[in-house]
Amino acid sequence: MKKKILIGLLIAAVAVAVGIWFFGFYKPTHFKRDVADEQAITITAKDMVKEFQANEDSANKKFLNKAIAITGEVIEAKKNQDGKSTVTLKSDDSFSNVYCTLKEEGGEINNGSTITVKGICTGFLSDVVIIDAIVIKK
Amino acid sequence: MKQFFFLLIALNTVLVSFSQKTYATKSAQVKFYSHTPAEDIEATNNQAESKLIDKTGQLMFSLLIKGFRFENELMQEHFNGKDYMDSDKFPKAEFKGTIANIAAVNFTKDGIYNVNASGNLTIRGITKLVTAKATVTVTKGVVSSKSVFKIKIKDFGLTGKDIGSVIANDMEITTTAKYN
Numbered sequence: 001m002k003k004k005i006l007i008g009l010l011i012a013a014v015a016v017a018v019g020i021w022f023f024g025f026y027k028p029t030h031f032k033r034d035v036a037d038e039q040a041i042t043i044t045a046k047d048m049v050k051e052f053q054a055n056e057d058s059a060n061k062k063f064l065n066k067a068i069a070i071t072g073e074v075i076e077a078k079k080n081q082d083g084k085s086t087v088t089l090k091s092d093d094s095f096s097n098v099y100c101t102l103k104e105e106g107g108e109i110n111n112g113s114t115i116t117v118k119g120i121c122t123g124f125l126s127d128v129v130i131i132d133a134i135v136i137k138k
Numbered sequence: 139m140k141q142f143f144f145l146l147i148a149l150n151t152v153l154v155s156f157s158q159k160t161y162a163t164k165s166a167q168v169k170f171y172s173h174t175p176a177e178d179i180e181a182t183n184n185q186a187e188s189k190l191i192d193k194t195g196q197l198m199f200s201l202l203i204k205g206f207r208f209e210n211e212l213m214q215e216h217f218n219g220k221d222y223m224d225s226d227k228f229p230k231a232e233f234k235g236t237i238a239n240i241a242a243v244n245f246t247k248d249g250i251y252n253v254n255a256s257g258n259l260t261i262r263g264i265t266k267l268v269t270a271k272a273t274v275t276v277t278k279g280v281v282s283s284k285s286v287f288k289i290k291i292k293d294f295g296l297t298g299k300d301i302g303s304v305i306a307n308d309m310e311i312t313t314t315a316k317y318n
Contacts, residue, residue, distance in 0.1 A: 060226075081167065081315075081316040082184050125187050129205060
């Protein structure tokens with residue numbers, strides 16, 4: 001009987017150790033954030049650019065590093081110099097749009113079509129920048 | 139009539155010689171790398187904006203700190219944290235400078251041209267003068283630039299206690315921009 005309890009305790013101890021190693025050390029360094037699993041802020045490309053132009057600081061607080069689902073009209077779909085697909089979504093200001101870099105092939109995306117892209121907002125240069133994105137509707 | 143054509147050609151030459159072209163991209167790549175026996179740090183940003191003006195040699199880069207991607211996400215978290223880049227407070231970094239010997243580059247002829255760039259690099263709200271050897275490459279009319287230079291991390295107000303021990307003092311920065 002004592003032996004059984006001892007073995008039980010041993011197994012429990014090993015399980016706890018593995019758990020600590022996995023969640024404490026392995027997972028944070030080996031797993032990648034995936035927007036597909038995240039609850040996103042939903043917004044149009046037009047409104048997002050407007051918010052950044054009106055007040056960049058407050059827009060940064062609202063959007064930076066968050067998962068965002070942006071809907072807008074495609075004005076350019078191409079490949080960047082690293083070979084990744086990029087999509088530019090139109091705003092009301094032709095100098096400032098939403099520039100999305102996809103993490104996987106988005107399939108065929110036509111200029112003029114309206115699509116929804118889900119990705120992580122890194123901030124505002126001349127465009128609002130979205131990275132690690134996926135196309136969720138087209 | 140002859141004079142008129144002559145005038146037209148002369149005017150055209152003047153216009154061509156004065157017109158300058160801006161080469162621009164929104165997907166330049168900026169990488170950094172540092173090495174110590176304890177830890178290699180490496181991250182890449184593929185959404186940097188860069189502009190190069192052929193006549194004046196003006197060169198500009200701007201990027202978002204949160205756009206750097208690490209293999210190790212925990213390292214990425216530390217990088218963005220208060221002791222290091224504090225990217226909530228300082229979301230951008232920027233370089234504004236010039237290529238002194240831009241005249242050495244023939245933008246109409248294929249080739250790899252060695253140039254010297256210098257200018258102000260702003261990271262974490264702190265601006266320092268940096269100089270770098272760079273190349274401008276022209277391939278079938280497509281212009282690209284590349285440079286590698288080193289910065290001292292502590293110059294830019296990073297306070298992380300591991301800098302100088304686990305983390306090297308210097309960071310090597312590589313920029314690659316293909317203008318389109």
